Amino acid sequence: MSLMPGSLLTRGADVVLPAAPITADTHTMGAESLLRYLEIKVHHLIQERSWKNIHLIGSYDRQAVVSLHEKTGKLFNWERPTAEVHGRELVVKAFPGIDYVHHYALIIATYLAMTGRSSETVTYQLPDPALRRAAVDRLHLALEGDLVIVGWALEHLAPDSGVWRRRAGYAWQRATMHGRRVVYLGFQHSIWGDVAGQVVARLAELGARDVVYVGKVGALVPEVEPNTLLATGNESLVDSSLIKWDDFFGDFAAAQPGVRTGVHVTSPSILLENREWLAKHAEHAFVDPEIGCMGAAAHRAGIGFGYLHVISNNLARRYPADLSNERHHEVVRRRAILVGRIRDIIASRLADLNSHGERQS
Structure with a gap:
């Protein structure tokens, strides 16, 4: 089950979608807390550098660049999306779930908007059912x-x-x-x-x-x-x-x-x-x-x-x-x-x- 809007679920995994930032001032956390939350989550390569394009996909790839913001002192739930550099473009790889890929795309786009940078560079692709199933069937x-x-x-x-x-x-x-x-x-x-x-x-x-x-x-x-x-x-x-x-x-x-x-x-x-x-x-x-x-x-x-x-x-x-x-x-x-x-x-x-x-x- 996914809770994504139906219009997204009907699109194939090859469709590239724009990630629109949310309006921080109307969020229940308040803008100040929201930005602190985003800073904890956003990959360090996005925080430290500007990119021509940032593209998010569903892929569990620990060989890519690991975020410096991972909480490595924990046994569980410490891994965060990784990143792969292609010149001035960055491919961000999140564990392949529909909700997680969309959630992390919102995180990146909103962080960029709140820090005065363009969020129009951020796109994402939803993982297809076979990829999502294969990722969990490793268990x-x-x-x-x-x-x-x-x-x-x-x-x-x-x-x-x-x-x-x-x-x-x-x-x-x-x-x-x-x-x-x-x-x-x-x-x-x-x-x-x-x-x-x-x-x-x-x-x-x-x-x-x-x-x-x-x-x-x-x-x-x-x-x-x-x-x-x-x-x-x-x-x-x-x-x-x-x-x-x-x-x-x-x-x-x-x-x-x-x-x-x-x-x-x-x-x-x-x-x-x-x-x-x-x-x-x-x-x-x-x-x-x-x-x-x-x-x-x-x-x-x-x-x-x-x-x-x-x-x-x-x-x-x-x-x-x-x-x-x-x-x-x-x-x-x-x-x-x-x-x-x-x-x-x-x-x-x-x-x-x-x-x-x-x-x-």
Whole structure:
């Protein structure tokens, strides 16, 4: 599933599309925070030099020039799009997902516009279905009804005594918890938007019975302070359709202290979340790019899915913590506490299921 506008999806992968910058002044982050966010994401070759043309494609190529802004101190989700120099032209290579390629094109175009440079140099091509499928099919795991926990902060969720086994682009660790086989699966690259849905579909093909996604969401209601609460639920608004799935957590996670629940909204790019977008979705609870894609894929495959996320930012009210300062000491400290809560809730849910003889592999 992709959340791109239908007009884009009907075009072939050989079509070159212009990347138009967003209007920074109307974005929910505010112009100052938005620019800091973009500076973290944009490849250093774009920040340091001017280019006649910048063209973005879907390609997982770690042999190209790696961005100096990659967060190399992390085990997972630290790789960023790479770049290839062709004279005065730059080809930027992002992991091949429709949403991710478009999202990163918006990042580049908006960064250039906000720094007084022309964004008309930026174009992109959406990856074709075969390329997208091949990129995810590189994932090979022997699963026999396992619970797969995928996403963020896995190094703090998996047992300290465990061993991470690595292949190109991902790593996993196995454990048994309350009688259930559990696999912790992390990716070095981003599994943004529709890619995350393809990952769930692939895990179902490989034999997973349930997938739990741990990550971060933005709050859409003003009273939620970032990095103080967790989010969960079993439905997401994808375009104009409400998607539901068989929730691994049932009512268990939502009943825990410090956990909020509600209808999630799946948005293909943070950059599209301006004040008009927020007004349209003000009655909903959370937003991120992946949850609806993953829930829909799980529903189609007939497996369970659940998410338990840190509420990392708030689109409806300005707080000191947002997506532009995630490495601040206090943000890291608060999130570490919440990750501990996620670990405990997952363990308690497995103990609860074990006591009732449910969902055992």
